[in-house]
Amino acid sequence: MAGALLTAPVIAAPIDRAALVGQLCGNATAMGEASTTLTNLAASGPEDERQWAAPLARGLIDRSLICDPSGAVLKTDAVTLDAVTRELRAAGDGGRSPVLSLKNRATFELADAALALRTSPSVQARANALRTLERRAATLPEGLLEAAAKTETDPNLQAQIDTIAQTAMLGSPDLAKRINAVGRIADTPSRRNLSLVQGLASDPAYTADPKFRTAVDSAAARIERGIMIGDVLAALYNGLSFASILFMAAIGLAVIFGLMGVINLAQGELIMIGAYVTWMVQEGLRYALPGLLDWYLIIAIPAAFIVTAAIGIALEASLLRHLYKRPLMSLLATWAVSLFLMNLVRVTFGTQNLQFETPFYVTGGVPVIGDFIFTWNRMFAIAFAVATLLITWVVVRRTPLGLNIRAVTQNRDMAACIGIPTRRVDMMAFGLGSGLAGLAGLALSPIYSINPQMGQGFIIDSFMVVVLGGVGTIAGTVVAALGIGQINVLIEPLWGAVAAKVIVLLMIIAFLQWRPEGLFAVKGRRK
Amino acid sequence: MAKFTRRSFLQATGLTAAGLASPIGMPSIIRSAHAADTVKLGCLFSSSGTMANLEGRLNYVVKMAAEELNAKGGVNGKMVDVLVSDPASDWPLYAQTAKQMLQQEKVSALFGCWTSVSRKTVLPVVEQEGGLLYYPLHFEGDENSKNVVYANSPPASSVLPAVDYLMGEEGVSAKRFFMIGSDYVWPRTINKQLKGYWKSKGIPETAWKEEYVPFGFSNFQTLVNQIRAFADQGGGQPIVVLTVVGNSIPDFMREFANQGILATDIPVLGLDMVEADLEGLDTTKLVGHLNCWAYLQKAKGPANEAFLKNWAAYVKKNNVPFSGTTSIDPMVSAYDSVHLWAMAAQKAGSFDVPAVRSAFPGLSFDCPSGYKIAMTAENNYVSRGVFIGSVNESQGFDILWQSDGTPKPVPFSPFG
Numbered sequence: 017m018a019g020a021l022l023t024a025p026v027i028a029a030p031i032d033r034a035a036l037v038g039q040l041c042g043n044a045t046a047m048g049e050a051s052t053t054l055t056n057l058a059a060s061g062p063e064d065e066r067q068w069a070a071p072l073a074r075g076l077i078d079r080s081l082i083c084d085p086s087g088a089v090l091k092t093d094a095v096t097l098d099a100v101t102r103e104l105r106a107a108g109d110g111g112r113s114p115v116l117s118l119k120n121r122a123t124f125e126l127a128d129a130a131l132a133l134r135t136s137p138s139v140q141a142r143a144n145a146l147r148t149l150e151r152r153a154a155t156l157p158e159g160l161l162e163a164a165a166k167t168e169t170d171p172n173l174q175a176q177i178d179t180i181a182q183t184a185m186l187g188s189p190d191l192a193k194r195i196n197a198v199g200r201i202a203d204t205p206s207r208r209n210l211s212l213v214q215g216l217a218s219d220p221a222y223t224a225d226p227k228f229r230t231a232v233d234s235a236a237a238r239i240e241r242g243i244m245i246g247d248v249l250a251a252l253y254n255g256l257s258f259a260s261i262l263f264m265a266a267i268g269l270a271v272i273f274g275l276m277g278v279i280n281l282a283q284g285e286l287i288m289i290g291a292y293v294t295w296m297v298q299e300g301l302r303y304a305l306p307g308l309l310d311w312y313l314i315i316a317i318p319a320a321f322i323v324t325a326a327i328g329i330a331l332e333a334s335l336l337r338h339l340y341k342r343p344l345m346s347l348l349a350t351w352a353v354s355l356f357l358m359n360l361v362r363v364t365f366g367t368q369n370l371q372f373e374t375p376f377y378v379t380g381g382v383p384v385i386g387d388f389i390f391t392w393n394r395m396f397a398i399a400f401a402v403a404t405l406l407i408t409w410v411v412v413r414r415t416p417l418g419l420n421i422r423a424v425t426q427n428r429d430m431a432a433c434i435g436i437p438t439r440r441v442d443m444m445a446f447g448l449g450s451g452l453a454g455l456a457g458l459a460l461s462p463i464y465s466i467n468p469q470m471g472q473g474f475i476i477d478s479f480m481v482v483v484l485g486g487v488g489t490i491a492g493t494v495v496a497a498l499g500i501g502q503i504n505v506l507i508e509p510l511w512g513a514v515a516a517k518v519i520v521l522l523m524i525i526a527f528l529q530w531r532p533e534g535l536f537a538v539k540g541r542r543k
Numbered sequence: 544m545a546k547f548t549r550r551s552f553l554q555a556t557g558l559t560a561a562g563l564a565s566p567i568g569m570p571s572i573i574r575s576a577h578a579a580d581t582v583k584l585g586c587l588f589s590s591s592g593t594m595a596n597l598e599g600r601l602n603y604v605v606k607m608a609a610e611e612l613n614a615k616g617g618v619n620g621k622m623v624d625v626l627v628s629d630p631a632s633d634w635p636l637y638a639q640t641a642k643q644m645l646q647q648e649k650v651s652a653l654f655g656c657w658t659s660v661s662r663k664t665v666l667p668v669v670e671q672e673g674g675l676l677y678y679p680l681h682f683e684g685d686e687n688s689k690n691v692v693y694a695n696s697p698p699a700s701s702v703l704p705a706v707d708y709l710m711g712e713e714g715v716s717a718k719r720f721f722m723i724g725s726d727y728v729w730p731r732t733i734n735k736q737l738k739g740y741w742k743s744k745g746i747p748e749t750a751w752k753e754e755y756v757p758f759g760f761s762n763f764q765t766l767v768n769q770i771r772a773f774a775d776q777g778g779g780q781p782i783v784v785l786t787v788v789g790n791s792i793p794d795f796m797r798e799f800a801n802q803g804i805l806a807t808d809i810p811v812l813g814l815d816m817v818e819a820d821l822e823g824l825d826t827t828k829l830v831g832h833l834n835c836w837a838y839l840q841k842a843k844g845p846a847n848e849a850f851l852k853n854w855a856a857y858v859k860k861n862n863v864p865f866s867g868t869t870s871i872d873p874m875v876s877a878y879d880s881v882h883l884w885a886m887a888a889q890k891a892g893s894f895d896v897p898a899v900r901s902a903f904p905g906l907s908f909d910c911p912s913g914y915k916i917a918m919t920a921e922n923n924y925v926s927r928g929v930f931i932g933s934v935n936e937s938q939g940f941d942i943l944w945q946s947d948g949t950p951k952p953v954p955f956s957p958f959g
Contacts, residue, residue, distance in 0.1 A: 044713060078936070079935070079936065115933060115941040115942070115943060116831070116933075117713060117714070117943060118709075118714060118715045118806060118807065118810055118831055118833070118933070118943075119713065119714065119715055121806065121807050121830075121831050122715075122807040125805075125807055151808070206775060207771075207772055207775030207776060208774075208775035208777070210775075211775065211776055211777035211778075212777070215777070250768055254764045254765050254768070257764060258762055258764070261762070359591070362591070362595070366864045366865070367590075367595045367596040367599060367864070368596055368819065368822050368823070368865075368866070369596070369790070369793060369822045369823035369824075370823055371822065371823045372823060374825045379801070379825075380800075380801055380803060380828075381801055381802055381803055383803070387768065387771055387772055387775070389802045389803060391764075391798075391801045391802060392801075393797075393801055394764065394801075463761075463794075463797070464761050464790075464794055465761070465790045465793045465794055465797075465823060466823065467596065467790065469591075469592065469593055469595070469790075470790075473759050473761070504762075505764075505765050508765045508766070509765055509768075509769055512754055512755055512756075513754070513755065513756040513757060513760055513765075513766065514726050514755055514756065514757050517757055
């Protein structure tokens with residue numbers, strides 16, 4: 017395929033438009049040929065042909081090209097146009113949008129990007145097209161980038177096109193150009209480029225020309241360094257993102273468990289309900305204020321907190337209050353509540369995964385260096401976890417409620433003696449812990465699948481974090497989450513995800529043997 | 544909380560663990576209110592736990608098929624009565640429920656199980672009790688019990704054609720393979736067979752990599768990083784063979800798309816991926832990824848049109864808590880199973896398992912997939928067609944390729 021594209025002749029004569037549309041509606045082979053024609057048009061076709069061809073490649077990818085008995089039509093928002101003549105015409109009977117095979121999908125993506133680069137009036141669209149072309153730099157038809165560089169008006173894009181064009185010179189007969197290309201490739205370190213550069217060691221020029229050899233060797237070294245930095249950053253980022261999830265799941269529990277010693281097995285379900293509240297806010301916005309739909313993750317913050325906090329307070333006031341003297345009973349009671357909540361949600365909403373909008377700030381990622389990609393949904397969770405940490409810290413350390421909570425945690429009887437209403441503090445603390453679980457549900461919705469069972473997966477992990485961190489300390493929860501997250505991420509690539517889980521659990525058991533109070537024990541006479 | 548000590552915590556957690564591990568009491572079996580002259584069929588599909596979203600809908604399909612039989616006057620003059628239970632995605636509970644259904648309720652046939660691990664627990668029960676289990680999922684093969692009807696395809700007529708397609712010119716000429724699965728019998732056996740298959744084709748061992756994750760795993764960041772690193776090593780087009788199950792599927796696909804990998808870079812062949820797994824995902828970034836089944840919703844033909852219409856009507860009429868517009872392979876396979884059972888019982892003129900079994904050879908049924916599915920005297924497998932689907936932007940699958948006929952099922956794989 018690559019060879020065919022590279023050697024394709026320059027198109028001089030106007031192409032047979034009807035035949036090309038016919039090919040687009042034909043079998044896989046014909047479609048493949050059509051994509052080659054389209055790509056070559058982008059490189060060397062006249063302006064009007066390119067303008068005509070661009071919607072075809074796009075239409076095949078986004079399924080707006082409908083083949084019917086008399087050719088094909090292009091569907092736009094309001095009207096349907098004939099694919100050949102671009103005159104208004106309704107689709108005939110039995111219209112179908114052709115399914116692209118994987119192989120053809122790749123060639124049509126290339127054709128679409130090539131045409132968009134040459135014809136699109138929007139700088140953003142051209143930049144996107146260029147990114148697609150960059151991934152497939154080896155299969156670009158000759159002359160495409162040169163032609164695009166000539167007509168490009170945006171200086172930024174011009175520079176990018178230039179870089180890609182220089183990269184594409186790797187196979188050029190001119191040695192200076194090749195050396196330059198090697199240097200350019202090394203500018204973006206990745207494993208793919210490393211294999212590419214290392215492959216040059218078997219090139220005849222490598223042994224023949226010392227200048228070329230040094231260029232290749234230093235490029236390989238530079239890429240390796242970049243990859244190493246990227247790998248370290250990726251491991252840190254992955255660890256941090258897993259830690260943020262663990263922390264969000266555990267922080268509410270740390271407050272509840274630390275203060276009251278209640279093993280709240282319904283914590284996972286509170287997380288789940290937080291996610292469902294987020295979804296309801298999203299649906300409400302869709303109905304009432306569609307303009308703000310993209311910001312539902314932010315707008316839902318108070319709702320997710322208040323609803324779950326209210327459930328927590330109701331739970332405490334109606335059920336757990338009577339069971340404080342009997343931890344075993346409170347454990348069973350919260351387990352029952354967890355089953356109840358789960359099934360209530362299942363009956364009300366069904367078992368399917370909830371459908372969430374993915375606003376731009378939690379979509380996709382940015383390649384940073386080497387193979388490290390900075391993904392926005394993870395970043396959202398990390399930022400959210402940091403914000404939650406700060407707010408929780410302020411509440412516990414800097415407010416009267418926090419002061420009361422700390423006093424009751426340290427010594428309940430003494431706190432009661434000096435007039436702190438311990439029952440009320442219990443209730444508020446339970447509400448705070450539950451509300452934090454609700455926020456966790458919100459933060460997780462762009463990452464995980466949201467369904468009635470999702471909470472069960474978190475309960476073990478969050479207890480692990482809380483017990484390891486030391487019961488009831490925020491700092492302990494943070495450090496334990498970071499530690500478990502990072503260790504998991506480091507072990508996973510070595511021995512696999514199953515072993516990682518086992519090893520982490522063993523490490524925690526061993527650690528608790530040595531320090532039963534966890535990382536950060538509350539000092540003083542607790543028990 | 545003065546009385547809370549480490550000891551009581553340990554006691555409490557121990558008790559909880561014990562409680563979680565052994566469900567208290569027997570699962571309750573829900574009967575419908577049919578009078579004496581009925582024949583009973585039992586369902587073993589979970590309506591709670593991790594498999595609920597997938598298995599739950601099969602209960603209703605079996606009921607719908609039974610309604611169809613009853614509308615035509617039942618089987619052998621008896622009305623069909625479907626018993627439903629909830630094994631709660633808890634593998635040992637499937638065996639317990641099966642035993643209860645066979646011993647106490649004397650069901651004539653069981654329809655059930657999704658994961659291979661649940662089938663493996665039920666297997667000794669149906670063999671001991673002389674029951675009959677219809678299993679509606681494509682699976683790893685390597686099993687041939689006279690008490691189980693394998694209504695879906697073994698790997699030779701599902702996975703291998705799909706992998707062949709991807710390795711071929713028409714596909715992407717795949718040369719390298721990253722296998723990632725949940726850690727249990729189905730993914731491990733499938734991957735073992737695939738490795739044997741590639742070896743037989745002279746593909747070196749360095750061309751593949753295998754990773755497993757625990758059930759319900761969702762943090763795929765590191766694994767997707769590994770896949771990218773694997774792909775960038777060069778040496779030909781890589782593909783991912785995905786055999787994770789349940790919610791791991793959408794979580795994996797989401798991470799895959801977020802790290803910017805398109806189907807045209809590294810296609811994912813999701814062996815267990817169905818429309819229901821794409822619910823809640825933005826599929827515009829996932830277009831082109833593949834699955835392979837013996838039925839896809841877009842299958843052409845009057846049988847499928849009728850099935851889709853009946854299912855939509857059934858969902859509406861009975862207020863079924865699942866989508867009336869989604870139809871997945873295991874649903875159709877369960878539907879086929881009920882009809883195959885009815886045909887066998889009718890042919891035998893009896894509900895006795897040995898008599899029903901001896902009526903299997905020569906049965907054929909117009910499956911909604913558009914193929915005429917059939918059974919032979921050789922084994923209890925059903926020959927089905929093969930579809931390869933491609934994810935589209937509306938959370939469904941387009942048919943990319945389908946087999947000319949129904950390949951003969953090969954229970955035991957020669958590759959592993």
